Amino acid sequence: MPDDSPLQPQTGVPSGPDFGPLGWKTPDSLMLFGFWYRALPTEKLSRGKLVKTMLLEQALVIGRDRQGRALALRDSCPHRGMPLSCGKFDGEQVECCYHGWKFDAHTGQCRLIPSLVPDQNLKVDRIYAGSYPCEEHDDFIWVFVPDAGPSGAGFTKAAPAPTPVPEIPKFSEHYKLAYLTADLPCSVDHGIIGLMDPAHGPFVHQAWWWRTRHSIHEKQKNFEPIPYGFRMSAHTPSSNSAPYKILRFYAKADSITTTIDFVLPNLRSEIIRAGKYWFSSLTTVTPITRNQCRIDVVAAWNIFRWVPFGPELLKFVFAKFVEQDRHTMELQAEGLKHNPHLMLIDDADRPAKWYFSLKSAMLEMKKSGGEFRHPMSGPVTLKWRS
Numbered sequence: 076m077p078d079d080s081p082l083q084p085q086t087g088v089p090s091g092p093d094f095g096p097l098g099w100k101t102p103d104s105l106m107l108f109g110f111w112y113r114a115l116p117t118e119k120l121s122r123g124k125l126v127k128t129m130l131l132e133q134a135l136v137i138g139r140d141r142q143g144r145a146l147a148l149r150d151s152c153p154h155r156g157m158p159l160s161c162g163k164f165d166g167e168q169v170e171c172c173y174h175g176w177k178f179d180a181h182t183g184q185c186r187l188i189p190s191l192v193p194d195q196n197l198k199v200d201r202i203y204a205g206s207y208p209c210e211e212h213d214d215f216i217w218v219f220v221p222d223a224g225p226s227g228a229g230f231t232k233a234a235p236a237p238t239p240v241p242e243i244p245k246f247s248e249h250y251k252l253a254y255l256t257a258d259l260p261c262s263v264d265h266g267i268i269g270l271m272d273p274a275h276g277p278f279v280h281q282a283w284w285w286r287t288r289h290s291i292h293e294k295q296k297n298f299e300p301i302p303y304g305f306r307m308s309a310h311t312p313s314s315n316s317a318p319y320k321i322l323r324f325y326a327k328a329d330s331i332t333t334t335i336d337f338v339l340p341n342l343r344s345e346i347i348r349a350g351k352y353w354f355s356s357l358t359t360v361t362p363i364t365r366n367q368c369r370i371d372v373v374a375a376w377n378i379f380r381w382v383p384f385g386p387e388l389l390k391f392v393f394a395k396f397v398e399q400d401r402h403t404m405e406l407q408a409e410g411l412k413h414n415p416h417l418m419l420i421d422d423a424d425r426p427a428k429w430y431f432s433l434k435s436a437m438l439e440m441k442k443s444g445g446e447f448r449h450p451m452s453g454p455v456t457l458k459w460r461s
């Protein structure tokens with residue numbers, strides 16, 4: 076693919092030959108359906124509670140049944156559209172607050188229509204409230220958002236998810252887990268390319284205990300294609316990366332390796348290993364509406380387990396980074412309101428270009444039903460200063 080022009084002027088958002096056969100003008104309006112997304116942290120959901128949320132512009136109500144299992148329904152009654160989140164939940168069935176129809180909280184199947192008299196033989200169990208496959212993993216409730224509209228609803232039952240929920244790789248039996256979450260006032264695309272952008276580090280992520288803008292230096296990294304994404308191949312992490320600085324207390328610098336993967340629709344995973352010690356994270360940027368997204372970072376590690384305040388310290392470092400990114404994107408959102416001309420440059424923005432190409436290939440595959448045409452044909456070395 077023609078990926079080597081150093082400078083690409085663009086209108087508003089990336090488009091044109093590098094961005095695939097669809098050549099969309101507003102990626103902001105395009106969200107990838109047919110994937111699992113993080114809906115909310117598990118600790119926000121107690122038994123018998125209903126919580127309203129939104130994913131890909133679909134209003135959802137998330138709940139937890141009596142046994143503690145999570146569930147996700149479309150937040151709209153199939154009768155006349157009342158939000159089900161306004162209704163009652165007894166831990167098994169959800170009762171709509173308008174006419175009292177009751178639905179199985181997991182399948183959405185209708186169980187009762189109170190207005191029916193005995194000789195009216197409407198088949199209640201043929202009616203469904205929309206429901207979504209829903210699972211809990213690594214401190215988050217995940218919801219599968221299917222390709223064609225809300226799962227189920229009307230007279231259709233929801234289909235099971237075709238793929239398993241993404242999980243954080245773990246390399247020992249005992250480990251710690253922590254998460255961070257922040258709302259970003261931008262489209263999922265700006266959220267994702269902001270996440271994979273190496274060049275903002277020296278300017279955005281400054282702290283006296285961390286780095287200054289003068290620590291900028293030349294870097295060279297190898298990338299390779301992986302299914303539906305790309306990998307920054309295993310290497311010794313940058314000397315100014317957070318987990319690296321921590322791991323140096325435990326292991327020799329040259330025994331530390333890190334691998335960073337990006338996989339559609341929104342998954343960035345980072346694995347750092349140093350002998351028997353490891354640190355692993357899965358960061359997602361989830362589209363809420365077309366100009367609003369949320370970043371969730373969940374990390375697991377077996378370092379620091381015996382150090383008092385270890386997890387708090389790690390969380391403090393990450394919280395600081397995420398807040399710097401959030402604040403930056405808030406400022407950027409101001410600028411983007413006026414639909415300015417944008418550009419992506421080589422090599423620092425090459426991962427962003429791959430992201431748009433991968434997304435475009437995914438949309439094309441869904442449209443044509445053909446094969447996924449990966450934009451990378453083999454390994455690539457990129458250089459930048461950061």
Ligand code: FES
Pocket residue numbers: 152153154155156157171172173174175176
């Ligand atoms: S709108 Fe829900 S029961 Fe009528």
Ligand SMILES: [Fe+2]
Pocket residue numbers: 269270275279280396400
């Ligand atoms: Fe950042």
